[in-house]
Amino acid sequence: MPDPTVNLYTVQEIHAAEAAAGSALHDGTLARRAAHAVAELGWATWLRGLVNPCVAVLAGPGNNGADALLTANLLTTRGVHVVLVEPLAPGKSALRARARSELPVDIESHDRLPTRRRPFDLIIDGLLGIGARPVKYGPLAAVIHQVNAAGVPVLSIDVPSGMNADTGALSEGDICIQASRTLTLIGHKRGLATYQGAAAAGQISVTSLGVPTDATGCVLDGTASLATLCPREDATVHKGRRGDAWILGGAAGMTGAAWIASTGALATGAGRVFAAFETAASAAAGDRSPQIQTRTWAAPVPERAAVVIGCGLGQSDDAVAALETAVLHPGPLLLDADALNLLARSSTAAAALANRHAAAVLTPHPLEAARLLGVSAASIQQDRFSAVRALARRFNAVVVLKGNGSIISVATSDSTWVSASGHPILATGGTGDCLAGLIGGLLARGLPPLDAARLGTWIHGRAAELEAARLGGSCGLDLAQLAHSCARAINELQRNRFN
Numbered sequence: 289m290p291d292p293t294v295n296l297y298t299v300q301e302i303h304a305a306e307a308a309a310g311s312a313l314h315d316g317t318l319a320r321r322a323a324h325a326v327a328e329l330g331w332a333t334w335l336r337g338l339v340n341p342c343v344a345v346l347a348g349p350g351n352n353g354a355d356a357l358l359t360a361n362l363l364t365t366r367g368v369h370v371v372l373v374e375p376l377a378p379g380k381s382a383l384r385a386r387a388r389s390e391l392p393v394d395i396e397s398h399d400r401l402p403t404r405r406r407p408f409d410l411i412i413d414g415l416l417g418i419g420a421r422p423v424k425y426g427p428l429a430a431v432i433h434q435v436n437a438a439g440v441p442v443l444s445i446d447v448p449s450g451m452n453a454d455t456g457a458l459s460e461g462d463i464c465i466q467a468s469r470t471l472t473l474i475g476h477k478r479g480l481a482t483y484q485g486a487a488a489a490g491q492i493s494v495t496s497l498g499v500p501t502d503a504t505g506c507v508l509d510g511t512a513s514l515a516t517l518c519p520r521e522d523a524t525v526h527k528g529r530r531g532d533a534w535i536l537g538g539a540a541g542m543t544g545a546a547w548i549a550s551t552g553a554l555a556t557g558a559g560r561v562f563a564a565f566e567t568a569a570s571a572a573a574g575d576r577s578p579q580i581q582t583r584t585w586a587a588p589v590p591e592r593a594a595v596v597i598g599c600g601l602g603q604s605d606d607a608v609a610a611l612e613t614a615v616l617h618p619g620p621l622l623l624d625a626d627a628l629n630l631l632a633r634s635s636t637a638a639a640a641l642a643n644r645h646a647a648a649v650l651t652p653h654p655l656e657a658a659r660l661l662g663v664s665a666a667s668i669q670q671d672r673f674s675a676v677r678a679l680a681r682r683f684n685a686v687v688v689l690k691g692n693g694s695i696i697s698v699a700t701s702d703s704t705w706v707s708a709s710g711h712p713i714l715a716t717g718g719t720g721d722c723l724a725g726l727i728g729g730l731l732a733r734g735l736p737p738l739d740a741a742r743l744g745t746w747i748h749g750r751a752a753e754l755e756a757a758r759l760g761g762s763c764g765l766d767l768a769q770l771a772h773s774c775a776r777a778i779n780e781l782q783r784n785r786f787n
C-alpha cells in the first residue's frame with residue numbers, strides 16, 4: 289500500500305528531486321507533463337460542457353510561464369479560446385521560448401488582463417512559480433491586482449504567483465495571486481500549508497510528474513498521519529485509566545477561560561477534569577458544568593495529572609508563583625496564554641522547563657511566540673517554521689505555533705508537522721483555551737506530548753470545520769458546540785482507525 293503521508297518540501301528539496309530525475313528525461317518532459325495535468329484539471333473542473341469556453345492564460349518570463357504556454361497549446365487543441373497575458377518580456381528560459389514558438393502566430397496576447405463583455409471562464413496563473421522574488425510594483429503587480437479583482441476562478445500552476453513557497457509569508461506591501469485552486473508540481477510545498485500561502489492557494493492538488501521524492505522532515509498532518517496516534521482502549525476501560533486533567537487558571541474576572549479549557553479537556557474523554565481557580569469565590573462563579581470538579585491554586589495536584597496552566601491565569605505575583613510551582617510538576621504539563629507571557633519574564637520558570645524530564649507543551653499564538661523570543665509578531669510570521677523550531681529548542685518543549693496552518697515542533701528534532709485542518713471561524717476569543725484543554729485532556733489520557741499536540745491541534749481545526757459547515761459560515765461560533773465537535777472529531781478518527 290502506498291504511504292499516505294503527505295510530505296511538505298522546500299524549494300531546494302524540489303530542485304534536488306528534479307535534478308536527480310531530470311538527467312534521465314528529455315529536456316522539457318516535466319514541463320509537458322505539468323501542462324497536461326494543468327489542462328486536464330482546468331478542463332474537468334471548469335470548462336467541460338461549456339459552449340465556446342474562453343480562458344486567460346497568464347505567462348511569466350520563466351519556466352512557470354513555459355508551463356502556462358504549453359497548457360495554452362493543449363487547451364486550444366480542445367477548442368478553448370485562449371487569450372494570453374504576458375506582462376513581462378521573456379527571460380532566459382529556452383523552454384519558454386520554445387513553448388511560445390509552438391503556439392499559433394496569431395494567438396491573442398496582451399500585457400494586461402483585457403476587459404471582455406463576457407467574463408473569462410477561467411484564468412490560468414503561470415506568472416511566477418518557485419523562482420519568484422517578491423512582487424510589489426510594476427506590470428506583474430498590476431496584472432495580479434486585476435486578476436484578484438476579476439471574480440473569475442483562478443487555477444495557479446505550482447504556486448500562487450508571488451507567494452514564497454518556503455515560508456507562506458508576504459512582506460508588507462507584497463502581493464500574490466489569490467487562487468481558487470493550485471496544482472502544485474512534484475511535491476507539496478511548505479509555504480502552501482501555512483499562513484498567507486495556505487490562504488492564497490485555495491484547494492491544493494499535487495501531481496508528482498513521475499518524479500520520485502524522499503520523505504522530508506516536514507509532514508502535513510491529516511487523518512492519514514494521525515489515525516495511528518488515537519488512543520486505543522478495550523471495553524474494560526474505567527475513568528482511572530483515562531487520567532486526570534488539571535486546569536490551572538481562572539483568576540478573578542477571567543474565570544471563563546478556565547471553564548472553556550476544562551470543557552475542551554472533557555471532550556477528549558479524560559477520566560476526571562478539575563478546574564483550579566485563584567480563589568474559592570472564583571470557582572463558585574461562572575457557567576460551570578457539573579462534570580468539572582473545582583479546586584483552588586493552593587490545592588495539591590495529583591502527581592500523574594496532566595496540568596494545563598495559563599487560561600485566565602493573569603499576571604499577578606500569585607500567578608508567577610503558581611507557574612513556578614507548575615513547571616516542577618512531575619506529570620505532563622501544558623503552558624498557554626498568561627503562562628507563556630509570564631514565562632517570557634521568569635528565568636526561574638524557563639530554567640525549570642529546560643530541565644524537565646518530559647517535554648512540556650507550549651501553545652503560543654504569534655504574539656506570544658514573539659514575546660518568548662523577544663522579536664516582533666511580524667517577524668515570527670515571516671518564517672513560522674524557523675520560529676517554531678527556535679521556540680522548541682529554547683524551551684526544551686513541544687511547541688504549537690497557532691494560526692492558519694498551525695505548526696508543531698519538538699526540541700529533540702528539526703522535524704515539523706503542519707495541521708491540515710482549521711477554519712477562520714476560530715478567530716474569536718476562547719478558542720485557544722479550548723485547544724489548550726483539549727491537548728491537556730489527551731495528555732491526561734496518556735498520549736506523549738508530541739502526539740497529544742499534533743492530534744489535539746488537528747482535532748480542534750476539524751471541529752472548527754464541522755461547526756462552520758453547521759453554521760454555514762464563519763460567524764456565531766459557540767464554544768460549547770466547538771467542544772462537542774471536538775469530541776465528534778475524535779470519535780470519527782477513532783472509528784476510522786479501529787472499525
Ligand SMILES: NC(=O)C1=CN([C@@H]2O[C@H](COP(=O)(O)OP(=O)(O)OC[C@H]3O[C@@H](n4cnc5c(N)ncnc54)[C@H](OP(=O)(O)O)[C@@H]3O)[C@@H](O)[C@H]2O)[C@@H](O)CC1
Binds near residue numbers: 302349350417419424
Ligand atoms: N523545478 C522543477 O522541477 C520543475 C519546474 N517547473 C516549472 O518551473 C517553475 C520554476 O521556473 P523558474 O525557475 O524559471 O522560476 P519562475 O518561477 O518561472 O520565475 C523565474 C522568472 O521570473 C522572473 N521573476 C521572478 N520574480 C520576479 C518578480 N518579482 N518580478 C519580475 N520578474 C520576476 C525571473 O527573473 P530574474 O530573477 O531571472 O531576473 C525569471 O525570469 C516551477 O514553479 C514550475 O512551474 C515545471 O515545468 C517542471 C519541473
Ligand SMILES: [K+]
Binds near residue numbers: 413
Ligand atoms: K504560478
